[in-house]
Amino acid sequence: MNTRVKPGPPGKIKIMNAFSRLMEVKDFQSITTSEIAGNAGVTEGLIYKYFTDKKDLLHQVLHQHFAAFQAGIEAGIQEKQTCIEKLKAIVFASLDSYARNRVLARILLLEVRNSLSYFESGAYAMVKTYARTILDIIREGMETGELRPDMDPFLLQKVILGAIEHTCLKQVIFDKKIDVAAASGGIVDIIFNGVKHHGCH
Amino acid sequence: MNTRVKPGPPGKIKIMNAFSRLMEVKDFQSITTSEIAGNAGVTEGLIYKYFTDKKDLLHQVLHQHFAAFQAGIEAGIQEKQTCIEKLKAIVFASLDSYARNRVLARILLLEVRNSLSYFESGAYAMVKTYARTILDIIREGMETGELRPDMDPFLLQKVILGAIEHTCLKQVIFDKKIDVAAASGGIVDIIFNGVKHHGCH
DNA sequence: TTTTGTAAGTAAGTTTCACTCACCTTTGGA
DNA sequence: TCCAAAGGTGAGTGAAACTTACTTACAAAA
Numbered sequence: 001m002n003t004r005v006k007p008g009p010p011g012k013i014k015i016m017n018a019f020s021r022l023m024e025v026k027d028f029q030s031i032t033t034s035e036i037a038g039n040a041g042v043t044e045g046l047i048y049k050y051f052t053d054k055k056d057l058l059h060q061v062l063h064q065h066f067a068a069f070q071a072g073i074e075a076g077i078q079e080k081q082t083c084i085e086k087l088k089a090i091v092f093a094s095l096d097s098y099a100r101n102r103v104l105a106r107i108l109l110l111e112v113r114n115s116l117s118y119f120e121s122g123a124y125a126m127v128k129t130y131a132r133t134i135l136d137i138i139r140e141g142m143e144t145g146e147l148r149p150d151m152d153p154f155l156l157q158k159v160i161l162g163a164i165e166h167t168c169l170k171q172v173i174f175d176k177k178i179d180v181a182a183a184s185g186g187i188v189d190i191i192f193n194g195v196k197h198h199g200c201h
Numbered sequence: 202m203n204t205r206v207k208p209g210p211p212g213k214i215k216i217m218n219a220f221s222r223l224m225e226v227k228d229f230q231s232i233t234t235s236e237i238a239g240n241a242g243v244t245e246g247l248i249y250k251y252f253t254d255k256k257d258l259l260h261q262v263l264h265q266h267f268a269a270f271q272a273g274i275e276a277g278i279q280e281k282q283t284c285i286e287k288l289k290a291i292v293f294a295s296l297d298s299y300a301r302n303r304v305l306a307r308i309l310l311l312e313v314r315n316s317l318s319y320f321e322s323g324a325y326a327m328v329k330t331y332a333r334t335i336l337d338i339i340r341e342g343m344e345t346g347e348l349r350p351d352m353d354p355f356l357l358q359k360v361i362l363g364a365i366e367h368t369c370l371k372q373v374i375f376d377k378k379i380d381v382a383a384a385s386g387g388i389v390d391i392i393f394n395g396v397k398h399h400g401c402h
Numbered sequence: 403t404t405t406t407g408t409a410a411g412t413a414a415g416t417t418t419c420a421c422t423c424a425c426c427t428t429t430g431g432a
Numbered sequence: 433t434c435c436a437a438a439g440g441t442g443a444g445t446g447a448a449a450c451t452t453a454c455t456t457a458c459a460a461a462a
Contacts, residue, residue: 009439027315033420043441048421084397113374114228114311148398155368155387156396162363167356173314186356194395195357196285197349210410234449244412249450 012050014040016061023103028058028111059121062112065104066126069097073130083141084192090134091164092184098168099180105172109165134160156191163187213251215241217262224304229259229312256318263313264324266305270298271331278334284342285393291335292365293385299369300381306373310366335361357392364388 018040022031033054037044051057076093077086098105108127112118135157141147147156167187171178219241223232234255238245252258277294278287299306309328313319336358342348348357368388372379 011439027317029316032418044420045422045442046440049438049440054420110315113370114315115230116228119374145398147396151391151396152383152387155384156391158367159360159364159388159391162365162367163360164363165367166359166363169314173320182353183356186353187360190352190357190360190392190395192395192397194391194393195348195352196393197346212410233447235447245449246413246451247411250410255449 008050011040011042011046014042015047015050015057016064019057020061020065020103023061023106028107053117055115055117056121058107058111059118059123062104062107063121063123063126065101066108066123066130069094069101069104070126070130072097073133077133077137083137083144083146086137087134087141087160088184088188090137091160091188092180094164095167095178095180095184098164099171099178102172102175105168109168109172131157131161159191163191209251212241212243212247215243216248216251216258217265220258221262221266221304224262224307229308254318256316257322259308259312260319260322260324263305263308264322264327266302267309267324267327267331270295270302270305271327273298274331274334278338284338284345284347287338288335288342288361289385289389291338292361292389293381295365296368296379296381296385299365300372300379303373303376306369310369310373332358332362360392364392 015036019031019036022036022039033044033047036057037047047054047057051060073090073093076089080086080089098109112123118124135153138147138153138156142149142151142153164187167178167183170176216237220232220237223237223240234245234248237258238248248255248258252261274291274294277290281287281290299310313324319325336354339348339354339357343350343352343354365388368379368384371377
C-alpha cells in the first residue's frame with residue numbers, strides 16, 4: 001500500500017482525470033472500472049498497471065486533490081500573526097476548498113472512511129498533517145494566552161474539524177451552495193466566543 | 202423504497218441479527234450475502250424476500266438501532282428544564298450511545314452516507330427528526346434569552362452535530378475507547394463558553 | 403375433513419464487475 | 433541494430449449480488 005503519487009505516464013493521468021470527472025456526478029460504488037477506462041480512452045487492464053485496486057485509484061485521486069488543498073491552507077496561515085487569526089483562516093480556507101472542489105469533499109467526507117486501506121494510504125497521511133497543523137496552533141494559542149489554558153486541545157481540534165465537515169455535508173450530499181464567508185464567520189464566532197448569553201460586557 | 206421496519210418473520214429477524222453481528226467485526230463492503238445467509242442459518246435467496254437490496258438491509262438495521270438511540274435521547278431531555286441542560290443531555294447521550302453501540306455508530310458515520318438511497322430511507326427520516334430536535338431547542342434557547350440571539354441556529358446545530366460525530370470517529374474507526382463524560386463535558390464547555398481567553402470575569 | 407390461498411423458505415441459476423494474465427508496441431539508450 | 437523496459441491491450445476468470453421457478457407450512461373457508 002501507500003503508493004506514492006507521481007505525475008506519471010499519460011495513461012495514468014487520463015485514468016485519474018476520467019475518474020475524477022465521473023466522481024462529480026456519481027458515487028464511487030456505482031462507477032465501474034469499464035466506465036472509467038472507456039471515459040479515459042484506455043483499456044480496463046491498464047488501470048491495474050498503475051493502481052493496485054479501484055480503491056487505490058480513489059486514494060491517489062484524493063491525494064492529488066488534497067495536496068492542492070493543503071498548499072492553499074499553509075499559504076493562507078503563513079501571513080497571519082495570531083493563533084486566532086490562523087484558525088479563522090483555516091476554517092475559511094477549508095470551507096472554501098470543499099465548496100470549490102466537490103470531488104475532494106465527497107471523497108474525503110463520504111467515500112474513504114469506510115475501508116481500512118484508506119488509513120494506510122498516503123492520502124490519509126496528508127490529512128493527519130492537516131489535522132496536526134490545527135492542533136499545533138491550538139497548543140501555541142494556549143501557551144501564549146490567546147486561548148483558554150484550561151481545556152483539552154484535542155477536543156477543540158475535534159470541534160473545529162467536526163464543525164467544518166458537518167457544514168459541508170449538506171452541500172456535498174445535496175449539491176446545495178453555501179455562503180462560505182458567512183458560515184466560516186459564524187462557526188468561528190460560535191467557537192471562540194461561545195453561545196451562552198450573558199448580560200455583562 | 203422507504204420500507205418500514207416491522208418485527209416480522211423469524212427469517213427476517215435472523216438475517217438482521219446476523220448482519221448486525223457481522224458489522225461489529227467487518228465493514229459493509231466486505232460482508233457477503235452468502236456470509237449473512239450462512240450466519241443466519243437461512244438461504245441467500247431469503248434475504249431478497251425481505252430486503253430489496255443489500256443496502257436496504259443496512260438501512261433497516263440502522264433504523265432499528267437508531268430507534269433505540271432516539272428513544273434514549275428523548276427520555277434524557279424530558280426531565281431537563283433549561284435549554285442548555287437539554288443540549289448538554291443530548292451531547293452526552295449521543296456520545297454515550299455511539300460508544301455503547303459501535304454498530305450504530307459505524308453504520309451511521311461511515312457506511313450509509315455515500316449512497317443516495319440512504320437519504321430516501323426511513324432511517325434517514327429518523328436522523329432528521331433527531332437533528333430537528335436539536336434545532337428546536339436552540340431556537341427556544343435563543344427566544345428565552347439563554348442563548349445569544351445574534352447567531353444562526355443552523356450553524357450552532359452543525360457545530361454541535363459535527364463535534365459529536367468527529368469525537369466518535371477515532372473511536373469507531375480505530376476501536377479506541379473514549380471517556381464519554383469528559384468528552385461531552387469538554388465539548389459543551391467549549392461551545393457554550395467559547396475558547397477565547399479573557400482576563401476579565 | 404378437504405380445499406385453497408398466502409406467507410416462509412429453498413436451490414439452482416444468471417449477470418455484472420473487479421481483477422488477472424499472457425501478449426503486443428513503442429521508445430530510448432548502448 | 434539490438435534489446436530492455438515501460439506503456440498499453442483484450443480476452444478471460446471467479447466471486448458475489450441478485451433472480452426466478454419451485455416447495456413447504458399453515459391457517460381459514462367450504
